[in-house]
Amino acid sequence: MLEWIPQPVKAIILLFPVSEAYEKHRAQEHESLAADPGIFPDDLFYMRQLTSNACGTVALIHCVANSTSISLTEGVLKSFLESVRDLTPEERGKALENDKSFTEGHHELAKEGQTVADPEEKVNHHFIALINKDGTLYELDGRKQFPIKHGSTSDETFVQDAAKVCKEFMARDPDELRFTVMALVASDN
Structure with a gap:
């Protein structure tokens, strides 16, 4: 089934x-x-x-910020990435927390969704990004202190290599069924 995913895959997001x-x-x-x-x-x-409850946003930021083939137009995300490029991981997280235009845009988009999200609600699921950076597969999880290296990969093997990492998450919880994987792929445009 992995062969059905349109190529090239820019990143993988895992919800678990x-x-x-x-x-x-x-x-x-x-x-x-x-x-x-x-x-x-x-x-x-x-x-x-x-x-709190920003793991999906952080995972998407990790995907976009680490892809050299994604070009951003002027806007909130591009401005945010430019303003935090030289900061530490903790400073970047604090900057996102304090970025009013990013927060306002996030809330506006959340209103368009079908689910009402309570920022104080205890969340039982988490999003992470899996990326290919210079031939190395990285797990980028904003709840962790460091990026996690999962070994070498290539554009051709990235999907299969990322699938192995996803399977490791699933193997830790063999009775759990609530895993979702999303691939960020190039647009046809």
């Missing part, structure tokens, strides 16, 4: 349940990475999620 098994894995992963987070490309855009 935040379970006890996931939180245990995240804590163990953080402990090992805190000792040696690794070295990342200077142009890898990573930001922390400091705003």
